[in-house]
Amino acid sequence: MSVDAAAVESLDYRHSPLPVRAGLAGAQQRAWARLAEPGEWWSGAVRVAIAEETRAAMHCAYCRERKAALSPYAVTGAHEKATDLPDVLVEVVHRIRTDPGRLTRRFYEEALAGGLGDAEYVETVGVMATVIAVDSFCDAMGLPRHALPAPVAGTPRRRRPAGAKEGLAWVPTVAPEDLTDAEAGMYDGLSAVNIHRALSLVPAEVTGFFDMDSEHYLPDAQLRDFGTEYRALTHAQTEFLAGRVSAINRCVY
Amino acid sequence: MLLRGSGQHTGDEYDLTAMVEEGAAGGGVAAGEALARYAEAFYEDGNGFAAARDRLHGEIGGEALVDAAGVLAIFNAVVRIADATGIPLEEEKARISADFRGALGIDAYPAAAGKV
Numbered sequence: 001m002s003v004d005a006a007a008v009e010s011l012d013y014r015h016s017p018l019p020v021r022a023g024l025a026g027a028q029q030r031a032w033a034r035l036a037e038p039g040e041w042w043s044g045a046v047r048v049a050i051a052e053e054t055r056a057a058m059h060c061a062y063c064r065e066r067k068a069a070l071s072p073y074a075v076t077g078a079h080e081k082a083t084d085l086p087d088v089l090v091e092v093v094h095r096i097r098t099d100p101g102r103l104t105r106r107f108y109e110e111a112l113a114g115g116l117g118d119a120e121y122v123e124t125v126g127v128m129a130t131v132i133a134v135d136s137f138c139d140a141m142g143l144p145r146h147a148l149p150a151p152v153a154g155t156p157r158r159r160r161p162a163g164a165k166e167g168l169a170w171v172p173t174v175a176p177e178d179l180t181d182a183e184a185g186m187y188d189g190l191s192a193v194n195i196h197r198a199l200s201l202v203p204a205e206v207t208g209f210f211d212m213d214s215e216h217y218l219p220d221a222q223l224r225d226f227g228t229e230y231r232a233l234t235h236a237q238t239e240f241l242a243g244r245v246s247a248i249n250r251c252v253y
Numbered sequence: 254m255l256l257r258g259s260g261q262h263t264g265d266e267y268d269l270t271a272m273v274e275e276g277a278a279g280g281g282v283a284a285g286e287a288l289a290r291y292a293e294a295f296y297e298d299g300n301g302f303a304a305a306r307d308r309l310h311g312e313i314g315g316e317a318l319v320d321a322a323g324v325l326a327i328f329n330a331v332v333r334i335a336d337a338t339g340i341p342l343e344e345e346k347a348r349i350s351a352d353f354r355g356a357l358g359i360d361a362y363p364a365a366a367g368k369v
Contacts, residue, residue: 018315018316018318018319019315019316019319020319021319024319024323096333096336096337097333100332100333100336100337101332101336103336103337103339105339108337108339122338125333125334125337125338126334128330128333128337129330129331129333129334130330132326132329132330132333133326133327133329133330134326135326136295136325136326136327136329136330137322137323137325137326139295139326140291140295140306140321140322140325140326141318141319141322142302142303142306168340168341169338169339169340169341170338170339171338171339173340193343194340194341194342194343195331195334195335195340197340198334198335198338198340199334199338209330209334212327213327213331215323216323216324216326216327217323217324217327217328223255224255224258226258226259226262226263227262231317231320232313232314232316232317232319232320233313233317233320233321233324234259234283235255235259236256236259236260236263236265236267236282236283237282237283237284237285237288237313237317237321238320238324239255239256239259240256240267240271240272240279240280240282240285240288240289241288241289241291241292241321241324241325241328242324242328243256243269243272243273244271244272244273244288244289244292244293245292245324245325245328245329245332246328246331246332247272247273248275248292248293248296249329249332249336251332251335251336252335252342
């Protein structure tokens, strides 16, 4: 396969032997652009560095050793870093990327004790989920991964939802009834089930990630419309594959 | 749960154990075995993924393969959102899925003990 480097750089799929739906490619383009921009708590440069570290984690020998151990806390060592991100952030990124099925509340609380804010943690998860989804699509298609975008200059907005509350998850979340005008559209088109609420401490991560989700998976309104097939992959095939991926990752949700 | 719902709508009965058992058959889902192998090979070291993808392509066609890649990719991200935030299953979903979560061993996953 000859690869058009410019096409990879700009995140399109002209180089793909199989046509990629315009909606799907468009969602990834929006996600890639958002990845590079200042977020609520991280600058564009940090967001892109988190993405770079997310990729690097898969080549980290320390992560491999911990993953193989009976307990991740049984192994000591140091991560093979790709960036100058602080150690606490590198630890968060590497653990979530390489061993998500064994994360515990202790892991989250140690990140906070190490100096990470709860909203910074949530935005980190959102950035990671974005790059993992786009990279995994390329890997699953057998295509080269896209170059990470160049960071966009600017200052994080630093807005915390006034209605965020502790209790549902490890991280504070915003219930639909607690939305204020500032994040009023966060659950538009979504049923606000728990997985939608997981990133709600940083509303832009909810809208951004689930914009992408609706094109890779199905929009919420189509999930239970079993009488209509919206994709070439049927509802049953979609749910079977999703369930198999979750099980391989030993994900309870 | 949605697979069960889909089966109830179409009158098909799917074997949900195929979702959790490596190397299992396809659970009665069209091209299920190839879909399962595609997912398993994605996470394995080695050179088996291209063959698994080619097999799936042959069984479901190019357009559906792109859809499958999208589903695999987004769930590879969604599981990390769920596990990294400690978000629990909704009480209602937990109640109606209790039978098969227990039977399939999902409640024994390490993350099941680490939630809120």
